[in-house]
Amino acid sequence: MGAALPHVFGVEKSCLLKEALEKASPVPRGREDIKRLLKLHKDRFRSDLQWILFCADLPSLIQEGPQCGLVALWMAGTLLAPPSGTPLESLVQVAKERGYTAQGEMFSVADMGKLAQEVLPCQAELLSGGLGGPNRHRVLQHLVTGHPLLIPYDEDFNHEPCQRKGHKAHWAVSAGVLLGVQSVPSHGYTEDPELAGLFYPVPSVPCQLSCLPEEDSPGAVYLLSKQGKSWHYQLWDYDQVRESNLQLTDFSPSRAADGREYVVPAGGVQAGLCGQALLLRPQDASH
Template sequence: MGPTCGLTALSMIFEGSPSAATLLEMAIDKGYSNKGEMFSAIQLNELLSIGLADNRHLVEFREVTNTLVGGNLDDPDIKMQLRLGSIFLVPYDPDRNHTPCLDKGHKAHWALIVGYLIDQFDDYYVFARHGKTKNLALWSLRDLALSNANLVEFCQPAGHPEQVFILPDGGIGGRNGLRCKFIMIEHFKAKEEVVL
C-alpha cells in the first residue's frame, strides 16, 4: 500500500467506516489513485460526497454540505466558518514533526481540521488530526494557510521510487490540484462532541 493520508483523513470523518482501504478501492476504481495518493482536492471532495450519501446515519437530519474552496485558508470568511462549527480537509506540507512547513509540496499531506482556538492576540489556531499520529495537533492557522498555498510541485517520495502516481492536469499546483484548495464541511457533527 502507498501513501493514503487523504483517504485516511476522509475516513476519520466517518469514524472509520468506510475505512481508508475501502476508500482506496473506490479511488482506484474511479481512476483517481494508484496506491492511495490524492493529489486532486476536486477528486477527494467527490469521494467525500459519496461517503456523505452513504453515511446519513452519522449526520442525522442536518443538511450537511461539502464545498471545495479555493483561496486563502486564513481568510476572515473561513475563520467565521470555523466559529460556526465547520470542519475542513486541508492539504499541506508536513515538517518532520508533522507541523505545517514550506517544502513546495514535496511531501504533500492531508489533515482534518476539527476545531479552533483564538489566543489573546486574536490569532487563530486549529486542532488537526491526520494519519501519522493518533494525537490531536494544534497549529497556527496562518502557518497552515501558508503551507497550503505553497503546494506547487510534486516530488517522487523516497519510499516509493518506482511508483507511478496519478497527478491532475497541471500538477498539484494547477487548478485541479492542491494549491490554495481545501474542503469545507458544514453542519457536520460527530456522534460524540468534545467541547474544551
C-alpha cells in the same frame, strides 16, 4: 464516554504496530489532548490573550502507505456520519474505481470533494484562493460550527506545516479552533477549572462570532488538526498552515523516481492542491 484506542488500518500486517498499539495508553479526548498541549507548550501562546476552544472529537487512524488524504477523509467522516463512519476500505476502493488514486494518494482537492459527496452523506465545498482574506472568516466560522476541514500542506519532520514546494505534500483534518481574544464575552462561555484563561462555549448558547480575531492579529488562531501519522491532536498556527498550503507547486522528485504509479491531475500538484481546502458539512446542514 472514556477515551478509546486509536484505529490502525492494516495493523494485522505489522507485528510492530500491533505490539505498540496493545501497549499504548488510550488516546485522550480532544479537549484533554489540547489541554495537554497548552500545558506542555505554554510559552508558544500569547499571555496577553484569553483563549476560547471549539473542539470536536475525532478518532485516530494510522495510515499505511501514501493514504494520508483518505485517512483524513475517514476521520472527518466520523463527524458527518457518526458514530462509526464509513470504512476506510470503501473510500480506497471507490477512489481507485473512479481513477482518483493508484495506491491511496490524493493530489486533487476537487477529486477529494467528489469522493466525499459520493461515499459520505455530506456536502463538500472546494475552497480556492488560499486560507487568507475573505476565506479566513469562512474557515473559522465553519470550524466554530463544528464541521471538519480537509487541508493539504507540506509536512515537516514533526508533522507540522512547513514549506517544501509540495515535495512533502500531506493531508490533515481540522475539527476545531483555538481563538485568542482580548476578552471573552460574559455570556455563553465557561472557564476551564484547571487552566485559567481557557474557555469553552456553552453548547446550548448560540456562539457570538464577533469575537473572532482579526487577520492582522498574529499568533491568535490555532487549528486543531489530526493527520495519519500521529494519534494525537496538534495545534497549528493558522498563518503557518495558510503559508504551507499556498506553496504546494511541485511533485516530489523522490516520488517521481521511486518507480510507483501516482495519479496527478492535469496541471500537476499546483493545480490539484495549491491554495485549496475542502469544507465538509452534513447533508442536511445549512451554510
